Amino acid sequence: MTRIQHARPRPSRATDDSGPGAAATGLGAAVPGLVVLALATFSALTTEMVPVGLLPTLSRAFGVATSVAGLLVSLYAGLVAVLSVPLTWATRRLPRKPLLMACLGSYALSNAICAAAPSFAAVGPGGPWQG
Structure with missing residues (x-):
């Protein structure tokens, strides 16, 4: 009986991750993006x-009252729970990088509104739109 041996494909040098410095070479261009994402x-x-x-x-x-201030957190959590799936569906075809930048801009604007708020009534509209 003849036994058939299947040759295993050998990884090319471009895809071989086993050498020293492989992590730096494999992630080189992705590091700035990963830092921004983090x-x-x-x-x-x-x-x-x-x-x-x-x-x-x-x-x-x-x-x-503390309970009234807690409504900021509750309102934000409620909006996240209700809007996360519809917004994900609605933005599924948008390019991810500009979408992420728009979300970060929304966070920055909302935080600026909350930080500069002279009254609780001004914090209310700024808080829920953070995400």
Whole structure:
């Protein structure tokens, strides 16, 4: 009986990731994009989580009850829950990079509105539109 041996394809030098410095070569052009994506994730999560820890301070600063200040977080969470799937569907054909930049611009604008808000009524419209 003859045994058939299947030859395994050998990886070419361009796709071989086993050598020293392979990580730097394989990620070279992607590193700046990954850094921007990591910073975007950090800023988005910080924007979402910081108000939770600052609720007592926000309520004192604006002269409202802590539960009323908590509505900022609840309204934001509700909008995320309701709009995440429809917005994902609606933007599915848009180029991702400009979409990410528009989202980051929205975060920046919303944070600026909230930071400069003279009253709780001015914080209300700025907070929910952060994402």
